Amino acid sequence: xxxxxxxxxxxxxxxxxxxxxxxxxxxxxxxxxxxxxxxxxxxxxxxxxxxxxxxxxxxxxxxxxxxxxxxxxxxxxxxxxxxxxxxxxxxxxxxxxxxxxxxxxxxxxxxxxxxxxxxxxxxxxxxxxxxxxxxxxxxxxxxxxxxxxxxxxxxxxxxxxxxxxxxxxxxxxxxxxxxxxxxxxxxxxxxxxxxxxxxxxxxxxxxxxxxxxxxxxxxxxxxxxxxxxxxxxxxxxxxxxxxxxxxxxxxxxxxxxxxxxxxxxxxxxxxxxxxxxxxxxxxxxxxxxxxxxxxxxxxxxxxxxxxxxxxxxxxxxxxxxxxxx
Ligand code: ACO
Numbered sequence: 259x260x261x262x263x264x265x266x267x268x269x270x271x272x273x274x275x276x277x278x279x280x281x282x283x284x285x286x287x288x289x290x291x292x293x294x295x296x297x298x299x300x301x302x303x304x305x306x307x308x309x310x311x312x313x314x315x316x317x318x319x320x321x322x323x324x325x326x327x328x329x330x331x332x333x334x335x336x337x338x339x340x341x342x343x344x345x346x347x348x349x350x351x352x353x354x355x356x357x358x359x360x361x362x363x364x365x366x367x368x369x370x371x372x373x374x375x376x377x378x379x380x381x382x383x384x385x386x387x388x389x390x391x392x393x394x395x396x397x398x399x400x401x402x403x404x405x406x407x408x409x410x411x412x413x414x415x416x417x418x419x420x421x422x423x424x425x426x427x428x429x430x431x432x433x434x435x436x437x438x439x440x441x442x443x444x445x446x447x448x449x450x451x452x453x454x455x456x457x458x459x460x461x462x463x464x465x466x467x468x469x470x471x472x473x474x475x476x477x478x479x480x481x482x483x484x485x486x487x488x489x490x491x492x493x494x495x496x497x498x499x500x501x502x503x504x505x506x507x508x509x510x511x512x513x514x515x516x517x518x519x520x521x522x523x524x525x526x527x528x529x530x531x532x533x534x535x536x537x538x539x540x541x542x543x544x545x546x547x548x549x550x551x552x553x554x555x556x557x558x559x560x561x562x563x564x565x566x567x568x569x570x571x572x573x574x575x576x577x578x579x580x581x582x583x
Contacts, residue, residue: 287410311345312341324396403418447489499564
């Protein structure tokens with residue numbers, strides 16, 4: 259027992275009730291189920307109800323994760339929320355979640371790395387837990403992208419959906435073996451030269467408005483497979499594992515073509531990829547924890563499995579986490 263590792267204790271997800279199918283979208287913009295399915299693999303997405311907030315969805319996912327872990331809110335001393343669609347510019351929506359859960363100790367804050375947000379938030383929690391500063395963290399991704407979409411712009415509005423997912427992670431003293439449970443390797447990257455390829459055209463210090471998502475889709479696609487493959491390669495090298503050792507690849511769910519391209523480049527078995535993009539579309543920072551919750555709920559991800567998480571998003575930001583569940 260000579261090393262502290264960040265071990266996942268539980269996970270959970272929350273999806274708003276309203277389903278918006280590709281056919282529903284084809285009634286409001288010039289698109290078709292065929293185009294969206296062929297280019298992205300998306301069939302439908304969830305849309306938050308009027309007045310349904312990022313913090314409320316995040317709190318629901320957090321409760322599900324605590325239930326799964328068999329823990330109570332007071333067992334948590336750190337909350338990190340990954341979101342690009344907070345309730346307000348400030349305070350951080352994480353403190354609203356903290357209050358909704360009735361937690362009055364420890365700390366809570368937001369992390370903003372767009373679609374890579376959950377990977378960045380998990381890596382942040384990992385460092386706090388390993389340093390001994392906190393004992394148990396809720397790492398949450400929650401997004402209402404439907405409120406920052408230009409519903410006239412068919413090149414972006416078909417791609418995103420709303421939802422939330424959460425994991426409970428705990429600092430545990432372990433042997434430091436490759437076979438230990440917990441987070442084994444992390445790589446985070448960003449390159450601000452590409453910030454105009456995927457952005458929101460508003461903000462408090464620029465326009466004073468919230469703004470809408472703008473994206474150079476083909477350019478994002480062009481970078482995605484290369485950058486994802488590169489960061490996964492770095493993470494595997496750091497860990498000492500090979501792609502063939504991975505039990506479950508749980509990528510950020512942006513586009514099925516990107517996932518397939520990255521998996522092929524890395525030689526990952528397509529049967530070992532957890533895919534939710536068909537049902538959820540791209541829920542940005544929520545997509546990985548939602549996919550983890552799905553994989554746990556249907557019995558695919560088991561204790562002891564080697565799980566690779568990966569994401570890329572606006573900034574560009576990108577990163578990967580390798581963990582043993
Ligand atoms: N329905 C029908 N036609 C459309 C639609 C639509 N919803 N959107 C665009 N088109 C048209 C275009 O106008 C264009 O028409 P034209 O040839 O007459 O000019 C044609 O389809 C092709 O457009 P492209 O943008 O070149 O299409 P592409 O094959 O690149 O697919 C897509 C677009 C799906 C956005 C793709 O570029 C992509 O997936 N990029 C990655 C973006 C992404 O995943 N972003 C998520 C955030 S980043 C991340 O999480 C990784």
